[in-house]
Amino acid sequence: MTAISSLRNLIDRVPDRLAKLPRERVETRPSPSKWSAKEELGHLLDSAANNHQRIVRGQLENNVAVPSYDQNAWVAINRYQKRDWNELVDLWQALNRQLLAAAESVPDSAWPNTLTITDHAPMTLEFIFEDYVAHMAHHLEHIGIEVRDAMNAPAA
Secondary structure, eight states, rough: OOHHHHHHHHHHHHHHHHHSHHHHHOOHHHHHTTHHHHHHHHHHHHHHOOOOOHHHHHHOOSSEEEEOOHHHHHHHHHTGGGGGGGEEEEEEEHHHHHHHHHHHHGGGGGGTTTEETTOOEEEEEEHHHHHHHHHHHHHHHTTOOOHHHHSSSSOO
């Protein structure tokens, strides 16, 4: 599956790129209502935690219902703006390694399983995983990290 290779490549290549971002860049909010890069990376941590649950539950049973989450509340509760950037980068890599391990365990027969997230229409496990990787790439690029080369690179 291409999304698995893309996630593996992102995990291997993105942490060094994140670590090189200047402190002012990661701590500055573009406006009072917008997340800083720290908060946006924190949002990706929350997304990884929630999607890990979905990947595990979705391969264990079909037609499972899972909750959504209030993204802004999670970012505020976890206080990402006050956290150390390198700690967040390390946690991003670790959480995504955990999610990757779960995704690599999905048998082919389980990818079509469906999950319903709160009031949304049912989605396949495959769609949820592919959407997770695309969502992550979007946010990483918004933070200022080039990801296309990493996502399309041959597996390391």
